[in-house]
Amino acid sequence: MIETISEWFWWDRLWLPFNLTWTDLEDKDGRVYGKVSDLYITLPYSMGFLIIRYIFERFVATPLAAFLGLREKTKQNVEYNAILEHYYASRSKTPGKVDITGLSKKCGWSSRHMERWFRRRRNQERPGVLKKFREASWRFVFYVGAFIGGIVALYDKPWFYNLREVWTAYPKQSILESQYWYYILEMSFYWSLLLSITFDVKRKDFKEQIIHHLATLTLLAFSWCANYIRVGTLVMLVHDSSDVFLESAKVLNYAKWEKTCNSLFALFAVVFMVTRLIIFPFWIIHCTWVYPPDHYPVFFGYYFFNAMLGILLMLHIFWAYLIVSMLKKLLFGSLTKDERSDNEEEEDDEDNSMFEDDDDDGYLKVTNGCGGRGGENHH
Structure with a gap:
């Protein structure tokens, strides 16, 4: 059965013209x-990325945070209560008024006391700013390196300037060493993001991030096997360009460099819209949808590859909506919370937060002060 499935999966008509x-x-x-066996190395390389990340966060990002004066906010631990802990773990972390009233009677506490307990209990599980700073710093370093590497790999290639050259002599296009390492390192990094997503800072777009990482890995793996490598490198470069500004804005936000953070966020929004909503659909997808039939009869892989690009485009539109919402609030001075962020709650129920993150391939968040009126920190 396994042999039969393998034969069907690797059927030439699915992958090649x-x-x-x-x-x-x-x-x-x-x-x-490129060969399928070449991709096996991405899994051990992803573990290498996780090790390098751990070393970077501990010996580079943490001292840098201390140098910038970044300090963790002391969290108030809640008093242990078996009834409330059981309810919190098995029922809900945010009980309604009716449940609060019922729990108040069981515990002999006032409703206000109950609300404060649940608020502090939720805050205990939220990641601190130091963890967010370390994660953003690591991603920033990688995306800067990946973007520079992509430019070096592509600047002298004819298909970088004329997209019709992507399909010249396809599929008999020899893979270059620069393309090999660009692919392997990018795939390894996305594997590391997927493996670490459960213990990284969890965002409201958690599911969208997983879909994005899986779609990216599937797209890269398919393009490698079907020798869509030229267009694959262009897709990676387009995505990495805006991520550099995103992660740098987060880093500066956590460091409370507010005016610079605001400027970078605005720049990120512009670059994101241009690369993800203009260049990606009207240049890259146009290149993969319109030009190939001029060179070979369309086949299953042609439709599959374009479908995966379509999924990425829909995710871009989703994140663009969040970015525009935040940019609007930033420009009109009313940005007080991130559209995706799970920020710490204050004792007076006010959420005084602003930028935060991401990823990949996900996007800015909002916490303490960055983006306030006139670039000032409002607490």
Whole structure:
């Protein structure tokens, strides 16, 4: 059964244009092609990324945070109460008024006391600003390196300036060493993000982040196997460009460099809209949808690849809506909370927060002060 499934999965008609088989993509005549076995290395490399990340966060990001004067806010621990702990773990973290009243009678506490207990209990589980700073710093360093690496790999290639060149002589396009490492390192990094997502800062767009990481890995793996590598490198470069500004804005936000943070967020919003909502659909997707039929008969992989790009585009539109909402509040001086963030609650029930994050491939958040009127910190 496994052999039959494998034969169907690797059926030539699913991956390659008509009249081409896998034997046509065997290394010969000076050409070297990407192989499925090449991708196996991305899993151990992803573990390497996690190790490097741990070292970076501990010995670089943490001292940097201390140098910038970044301090964790002391959280108030709640008094242990078996009834409330059981309700919190099994029923709800945010009980309604009716439940608050019932729990008040069981515990002999006032409703105000009950609300304060649940508020503090929720705050205990929320990540501190130091954790967010370390994560954003790590992603910033990677995206800067990836973007620079992408430019180095593509600046002298004809398809970087003329997208029709992407399909010249396809699929018999030899893979270059720069393309190999660009792919392997990007895929390894996204594997590391997927593996660490459960213990990273959890965002309201948690599900969208998982979908994004899976779609990205699927897209890269398919493009590697089907030799869509030229367009794959362009997709990665387009995505990395805005992430550099996003992560740098987060880092400066946590460090309370408010005016610079606001400027970078506005710049990030512009770059995001241009790269993800203009260049990506009207250049990249146009290139993968309109040009290929001029070079070969369309096949399943053609539709599959474009479908995956469509999923990414829908995620871009979702995040663009959140970014525009925050940018609107930033410009009109009413930004007081992030559209995605799970921020700490204050004792008076006011959420005094502003920017925060992300990822990938996810996007700015809002916490303490960044983006306030005139760039000032309002608490």
